[in-house]
Amino acid sequence: MKEKAKEVEERYSQWKSLVPVLYDWLANHNLVWPSLSCRWGPQVEEATYKNRHRLYLSEQTDGSVPNTLVIANCEVVKPRVAAAEHIAQFNEEARSPFVKKYKTILHPGEVNRIRELPQNSNIVATHTDSPEVLIWDVETQPNRHAALGAPTSRPDLVLTGHKDNAEFALAMCPTEPFVLSGGKDKCVVLWSIHDHIATLSSEAGSNAKQGSKVVSDSEKATESPSIGPRGIYQGHADTVEDVQFCPSSAQEFCSVGDDSCLIFWDARAGPTPVVKVDKAHDADLHCVDWNPHDINFILTGSADNTVHMFDRRNLKSSGVGSPVNRFEGHDAAVLCVQWSPHKSSVFGSAAEDGILNIWDHEKVGIASDSTHPKAPNAPPGLFFQHAGHRDKVVDFHWNASDPWTIVSVSDDCGSTGGGGTLQIWRMIDLIYRPQEEVLSELDKFKSHIFGCDS
Numbered sequence: 001m002k003e004k005a006k007e008v009e010e011r012y013s014q015w016k017s018l019v020p021v022l023y024d025w026l027a028n029h030n031l032v033w034p035s036l037s038c039r040w041g042p043q044v045e046e047a048t049y050k051n052r053h054r055l056y057l058s059e060q061t062d063g064s065v066p067n068t069l070v071i072a073n074c075e076v077v078k079p080r081v082a083a084a085e086h087i088a089q090f091n092e093e094a095r096s097p098f099v100k101k102y103k104t105i106l107h108p109g110e111v112n113r114i115r116e117l118p119q120n121s122n123i124v125a126t127h128t129d130s131p132e133v134l135i136w137d138v139e140t141q142p143n144r145h146a147a148l149g150a151p152t153s154r155p156d157l158v159l160t161g162h163k164d165n166a167e168f169a170l171a172m173c174p175t176e177p178f179v180l181s182g183g184k185d186k187c188v189v190l191w192s193i194h195d196h197i198a199t200l201s202s203e204a205g206s207n208a209k210q211g212s213k214v215v216s217d218s219e220k221a222t223e224s225p226s227i228g229p230r231g232i233y234q235g236h237a238d239t240v241e242d243v244q245f246c247p248s249s250a251q252e253f254c255s256v257g258d259d260s261c262l263i264f265w266d267a268r269a270g271p272t273p274v275v276k277v278d279k280a281h282d283a284d285l286h287c288v289d290w291n292p293h294d295i296n297f298i299l300t301g302s303a304d305n306t307v308h309m310f311d312r313r314n315l316k317s318s319g320v321g322s323p324v325n326r327f328e329g330h331d332a333a334v335l336c337v338q339w340s341p342h343k344s345s346v347f348g349s350a351a352e353d354g355i356l357n358i359w360d361h362e363k364v365g366i367a368s369d370s371t372h373p374k375a376p377n378a379p380p381g382l383f384f385q386h387a388g389h390r391d392k393v394v395d396f397h398w399n400a401s402d403p404w405t406i407v408s409v410s411d412d413c414g415s416t417g418g419g420g421t422l423q424i425w426r427m428i429d430l431i432y433r434p435q436e437e438v439l440s441e442l443d444k445f446k447s448h449i450f451g452c453d454s
Contacts, residue, residue, distance in 0.1 A: 008354065008390050015387040020084035022431070025077045025405075027424045028388070029096035033059040034411040034420035036394050037114040041071070041138075042121040043401045050077045051402060055099070056124055056138070057409070057422065058111030065146045069105040069114070069126060069153075071138050074098060074424060076402050092421070099422065103143045105136060108152040113170045117193070119177050123156075127170045131162035132226075133181050135193065154224050157196050161189040161229035169243045169255065174292070176250035178230075182240025188233040188255045190267060195227045235263050235273040241285060247292040256285035256300055262310065275315050277322055281308060287337045293344030301334030307349045309361060325364055329357045329379040335392065341400045346432075348406065350393035356408050358384035358427070384431055388423050404432065 019026060041054025057070040075098040090096070109128035117123040122139040135157035144153055159179060166183025173180070177193040238258035246252035251267040262280035263273045281302035291297040298310045300323075307330075308323035316322040332352035340346035345362040364381040389410035396408035405426045412420050430438050 011354075011387055012390050016088075019388075020088045022384075022428060023087055024079055024426045024428045025082045025424075026087050026090070026388070026426075027074075027096045027098040028090040028092060029099045029422040029424075030093055031057075031059070031409070031420035031422055033061050034394075034413055035070075035409045035422065036060055036110070036112050036411070038395050038407050038409045038422065039114045039116055039124070039397050040399045040401075040407060041116060041124075044073070049081045050075045052076075053399065053402070054102070054121070054138075055407060056114045056116065058107070058114060058126075059146075060110050060411075061146075065148055066106045066150060066152065067110050068144075068146050069107045069111050069124075069136065069138075070101055071103040071105070073100050073102045074407075076399070076405055076424065079426065079429065096422075096424075098424070103138065103141065104146055105138070105141050105153045106144045106146060106150055108134070108155075112167045115170050115172045115179075117172050117177060118174050123177075123193070125159075125170060125172060125179055127167055127181070129165055129167055131160070131164060131166055131183065131185075133159035133166065133170065133179060133191070134224075135159065135179075156224065157193070158224045158226040159189075159191045159229070160226050161191070161232060162187065166240075169240045171243045171245055171253070173245045173250045174247050175245075178245070178250050180243045180245060180253055182236075182243045182255050182257070184239045186234065186236045186238060186240060186257070188236075188240055188243055188253070188263075188265065189229045190231045190233070190253075191227060191229050195230070196225060231267055231271060233265050233271050233273075235265075235276060236261060238284075242287045244288050244290045244298075246295055247290055248295055254288055254290065254298060256280065256288045258284040260285060260302075262288065262298070262300055264312065264315075275312070276317055277310070277315055278317055280310070280322065281306065283333075286333060286335050289337050289339050289347070291339045291344065292341060293339070297339075299337040299339065299347055299349075301337040301349055301351075303333040305330045305332060305334065305351070305353075307334055307337055307347075307359075325361055325381070327357075327359055327361075327379060327381055329359075329382045329385075330355060332392070336395050338396065338398060340404075341398050342403045343432075348396060348398070350396050350408065352392040354387070354389045354391055354393060354410065356386040356389070356393050356396055356406070357382055358386070384427050386423075386425065386427075388425070389421055391421075402426075404429070 039056040045052035055072040055074040059068040113127040134155040162183045164185035169182030171180040236257045240257045243255045262277040264275040283303035287301040307327040309325040330351040336350040350356045359381045391412045399405040
């Protein structure tokens with residue numbers, strides 16, 4: 001154990017020394033409590049040198065104070081603004097001045113997963129250790145103080161339908177206000193938030209017809225409204241760990257679970273699988289993502305330490321021979337995978353080894369020669385490793401409105417005895433820009449560099 005801790009500290013020290021070279025910008029924020037989920041909300045302000053974004057986080061406490069869903073304001077410095085020496089100067093034990101709490105919601109139970117609604121960025125869904133999915137309007141929810149014994153905040157809507165706890169598998173549909181969840185009951189459940197709006201309008205109409213008064217806020221306050229599912233889908237033999245909508249269809253989605261299966265569903269075809277890949281990996285599957293630029297490609301991450309890329313035009317129902325690419329660059333279970341919103345071939349993977357890898361599947365198979373220098377023994381497709389976390393990276397999210405900017409969180413309780421670390425970072429553009437462009441830019445500085453040398 002001591003050996004492992006020493007190794008982690010050595011790796012971290014080496015990473016820290018390279019920060020000014022590898023990053024265009026980095027903010028390190030020490031969390032009192034670990035966060036299991038982090039998501040970008042909308043951009044709320046633009047200034048000359050930086051933009052302000054909403055950030056959704058959770059705080060997993062030890063019970064001495066309530067668990068919370070945190071809405072923060074985050075200042076993201078624009079590309080090529082921060083000086084290298086400024087990026088390098090951060091204290092691991094301190095909170096970042098770039099991240100400030102905006103609102104706190106006292107969550108009933110731990111926040112295991114947060115997802116924002118694309119059609120309305122103020123609406124978020126959360127998973128906790130229960131069968132329900134909770135829906136929150138983060139703008140209208142009152143700001144609460146996390147004091148011991150304080151009553152929990154009241155969700156704006158509760159989605160019911162699971163028969164057992166649903167803790168991690170959660171997705172929002174890009175095209176319709178639909179919510180998807182998976183749980184320990186081995187089921188995938190689909191809801192429409194529209195069903196709640198329809199229920200509200202019909203209730204208001206019937207109250208008006210009967211001449212009865214509409215229920216007052218104080219009478220409603222004791223209980224959140226709830227809706228049942230549009231559909232329940234059965235086909236997994238163990239806990240469903242992650243779910244994802246097809247980026248172009250509210251009716252098509254996929255799921256992965258502890259049964260090593262990747263399953264594709266179509267709501268129009270009924271409650272049974274359309275395609276089932278029985279052995280997508282050699283172990284439990286933790287995560288799945290569907291490429292928003294090319295709907296044929298799906299990523300899965302597993303406890304077997306690998307990421308697989310599937311082409312849905314070329315799926316086999318049995319055997320691990322089905323993926324079109326395997327990515328082997330982690331030493332522990334992969335917890336999160338996500339395609340880049342800005343480049344169709346790029347994606348990230350985060351794992352229990354404390355590393356967040358950035359890959360480009362188009363680079364797989366490109367022969368390495370003197371004009372394409374590559375780190376020795378680097379796995380095919382890997383072109384950047386973020387090693388700023390000292391314990392398992394439990395979640396990360398690309399910023400859709402700020403290209404190449406990522407937020408990542410680690411649970412540091414195991415290694416440092418602390419809470420967690422939140423990092424917001426953007427690699428230097430020389431790493432991902434076309435090689436000819438970069439060489440041409442560097443060429444401009446050649447005379448200056450050689451001049452300094454003499």
